[in-house]
Amino acid sequence: MxxxxxxxxxxxxxxxxxxxxxxxxxxxxxxxxxxxxxxxxxxxxxxxxxxxxxxxxxxxxxxxxxxxxxxxxxxxxxxxxxxxxxxxxxxxxxxxxxxxxxxxxxxxxxxxxxxxxxxxxxxxxxxxxxxxxPTAVLLVGPFRFRRARPRATPVAHMIATAAQIVVFWGLFLVVFPLIIRALEERWRLMLPVPDGVVVAGVAVVVAASALGLWSAAAMTVEGDGTPLPSAMPNRLVIAGPYRFVRNPMALAGIAQGAGVGLLMSSWMVVVYALAGSLVWNYAIRPHEEADLARVFGDDYRAYARAARCWVPRLRPVGSGG
Incomplete structure (x- = not known):
């Protein structure tokens, strides 16, 4: 053997x-x-x-x-x-x-x-x-890795990205949390939380949303693509927040989910966000990074060595730090 x-x-x-x-x-x-x-x-x-x-x-x-x-x-x-x-x-x-x-x-x-x-x-x-x-079964439909159609200008990708944000943020940050929050109340599992938790939730959602929008803009303008796996960038993006952390979109999404949980005073929504981080990290990320290495080769591998996935660098990639 x-x-x-x-x-x-x-x-x-x-x-x-x-x-x-x-x-x-x-x-x-x-x-x-x-x-x-x-x-x-x-x-x-x-x-x-x-x-x-x-x-x-x-x-x-x-x-x-x-x-x-x-x-x-x-x-x-x-x-x-x-x-x-x-x-x-x-x-x-x-x-x-x-x-x-x-x-x-x-x-x-x-x-x-x-x-x-x-x-x-x-x-x-x-x-x-x-x-x-077999986590590869998750990579179907809009989550199947494909490059976006190249465009002369980023306008079309910006429109597609805006539509994706409305749909995915609406589902994962509004609809699903509202359902979870309603079940938490119906099942009598609510826990008392200090008033400051709600304020903290607002701050986290605002900051994470800003990071998500910044990441989407960098990917659309610099990468000639969108954040959606079925229309991925045609160029390796090492700009904007990608200079500091390898996947700011995922970091922003998980922080948004946790912030929504704090905003709703819902521990179940916070757990939902943390569970999503585990699914992405262990089920999706390995396939995504393998695809990026296949498409962009040594350039991506060098970038992956320079930038961590979850913890941002203090100095941007390429600054000599």
Missing amino acids: SVEGHSGVSRRMAAETIGRVYFALQAVTGAGWWVSVFTVPVVRETTLGALDPVVAAVFDIPLFVVASALAAVLPGRGSRWAAAAATAWTLLVTALLGLYATVTTLAGVGVILMIAASVASAGAWLLLAFGHI
Whole structure:
């Protein structure tokens, strides 16, 4: 076996081990939670609301606890089938419990716990099934990497960029946060916050939006393209905020989301923004940077060595610092 082939096998084995360890932890945690449900009233009330715990246990213990344990210990295909069953059940319970909590205003804590379990279970199942999390499936439609059509002037790209900002900022910074905030209130998960938090949120949103607009302008004018992956710049952009940090658009978007959460006094919106940063950093960024290296070659690799992704430089790239 070649070195590359051996490395691939090692990575798959490591991924499967991580998946098995997660399902083992989920089985133990799930069993402990059920013990608490029947012995600690506050746990039962905050996670199940008025649902009959006996009826829930009849289904959940075999399909969540036992299936997770089997995913951890069974060999090969048996482990993958058990993981698939546990994951499918977790997703179903999350959806049903979310609907129940939204209608009744009960079991909000249970919904949050199940959302976390759903995300983690899905990730662990993918590791067992494929040996990795196939993040490339996210790069479809407007998120598929393509160069923009070259233009003699930046006007067309500026119009397209303005439209993108209206659509994406409207969805990710207004519509989705409003939905999350409404669910947070409906599920009785709101936390008291000082008045100063709202003021801080306004300041963060304004500053981050200014950074986002500055970044979009630099990309449009200097790069002959737009921020949208399906119409990316034709030239490597090392101007404006890109002289200080490698992806100011992502930094601005995440800060905007967190600022909106502060503005709304919503911890769930802040978590939504932070979760978005993790998705971008670990699922999107590797593909984006590989595409940039393929298109711009050594120029991009030199730039990537000079500018960090998240933490701005004190001196701009090319200043001799």
